[in-house]
Amino acid sequence: MNPSHPLTAAGAAGLDALRDDPARAVLGFDFDGTLAPIVDDPAAARAHPEAAPALAGLAPRVGALVIITGRPAAVAVEYGGFAGIDGLVVLGQYGLERWESGELTVPEPPPGVAEARAKVPEILKASGAPAEVFVEDKGQALAVHTRRCAEPQVALERLRGLLDALAERAGLVVEPGRFVLELRPPGMDKGRALRDFVDGLRPGGGGPSAVLFAGDDLGDLAAYDAVDAYRAEGVPGVKVCSGSAEVTALAERADLVVDGPAGVVGLLGTLLPA
Numbered sequence: 302m303n304p305s306h307p308l309t310a311a312g313a314a315g316l317d318a319l320r321d322d323p324a325r326a327v328l329g330f331d332f333d334g335t336l337a338p339i340v341d342d343p344a345a346a347r348a349h350p351e352a353a354p355a356l357a358g359l360a361p362r363v364g365a366l367v368i369i370t371g372r373p374a375a376v377a378v379e380y381g382g383f384a385g386i387d388g389l390v391v392l393g394q395y396g397l398e399r400w401e402s403g404e405l406t407v408p409e410p411p412p413g414v415a416e417a418r419a420k421v422p423e424i425l426k427a428s429g430a431p432a433e434v435f436v437e438d439k440g441q442a443l444a445v446h447t448r449r450c451a452e453p454q455v456a457l458e459r460l461r462g463l464l465d466a467l468a469e470r471a472g473l474v475v476e477p478g479r480f481v482l483e484l485r486p487p488g489m490d491k492g493r494a495l496r497d498f499v500d501g502l503r504p505g506g507g508g509p510s511a512v513l514f515a516g517d518d519l520g521d522l523a524a525y526d527a528v529d530a531y532r533a534e535g536v537p538g539v540k541v542c543s544g545s546a547e548v549t550a551l552a553e554r555a556d557l558v559v560d561g562p563a564g565v566v567g568l569l570g571t572l573l574p575a
C-alpha cells in the first residue's frame with residue numbers, strides 16, 4: 302500500500318469492513334489526478350497503465366465500482382481504457398452524465414452554458430489574460446485552464462472574479478480545480494452523485510458494507526462529505542487522497558494519503574487478498 306501518511310482509525314475500520322464483505326462494498330474514484338496523472342494538455346491525459354487492469358480485477362469481487370469525474374463520461378471511458386470493464390459505472394460532468402455497459406445518458410445543457418460559451422472569450426480578451434489560458438468546451442460546462450501559463454495561480458486568481466460574475470449572470474456555478482475554473486450547471490456535485498449512486502444500488506434496502514472514495518482535487522471534497530455522512534449513519538467509509546503538491550485540502554481530511562495515481566493503483570492491488 303505504501304501510504305505516505307498513517308491510516309486513520311476510522312479508515313482502518315472502513316478497510317476492515319470492505320475486506321470482510323467486499324460483495325457489498327462500493328468503491329468510487331475520481332479520474333484526473335487520481336487514476337490519470339496530471340499533464341499540461343487535458344486531451345493528452347490517460348489513465349495510469351495499471352488502472353484499468355486493477356479495476357477490472359476488482360469489478361467482479363466488489364458490490365459496485367464507480368468513477369465520478371468532471372470529465373464528460375464518454376471521455377473518461379475513452380482516456381481511461383475502461384470500456385471493457387463489466388459492471389463499472391462512470392458518472393461524468395460531476396454526476397450529470399452516466400455511462401454503463403456502453404450506454405451513455407447525457408442531459409440537455411442548460412441555456413447558461415451557451416451564454417458562457419459566447420462570453421468567456423470576450424472576458425479573456427478584455428482582461429488581458431495570457432495567451433496560454435485556454436478553454437475546454439465539455440458541452441455541459443466550460444473549463445478555463447491556466448496550467449500552461451508562466452504563473453498559473455496568478456492567472457487563475459485574476460480571472461476568478463470575472464468568471465464568478467459571468468457564472469452568476471448565466472445561472473451557472475464556478476467549480477475551482479487544479480489550475481482550472483469550470484463554469485458548470487448547479488444542483489449536482491460529486492457528493493450527491495455518490496449518494497444517489499449508492500442509494501440506487503439496492504432500493505429495497507440492504508445498504509453497503511463500506512464506501513471508499515479516492516480523489517485529489519477540490520471537487521472531490523463533496524464526495525468526502527458523502528463518506529462522512531455514511532459514517533455518521535453507521536456505514537464504514539474510507540477517504541483516500543491521491544496526494545500532490547498542488548492541493549493540500551484533501552490530505553487534511555483523508556484517512557489515507559498515497560503518492561498520486563501510481564499510489565492509488567498500488568492501493569487497488571492491495572485492497573483485497575489475491
Ligand SMILES: O=P(O)(O)OC[C@H]1O[C@H](O[C@H]2O[C@H](CO)[C@@H](O)[C@H](O)[C@H]2O)[C@H](O)[C@@H](O)[C@@H]1O
Pocket residue numbers: 331332333334338339340341342343346369370371372437439444446448478479480481483518520
Ligand atoms: O473530476 P476529475 O476527473 O478530476 O476532472 C477534473 C478536471 O480534470 C481535468 O483537468 C485537470 O487535468 C488536466 C489533465 O491532466 C490538467 O491539464 C488540468 O490542469 C487539471 O485541472 C479536465 O481537463 C477537466 O475537464 C476536469 O473537469
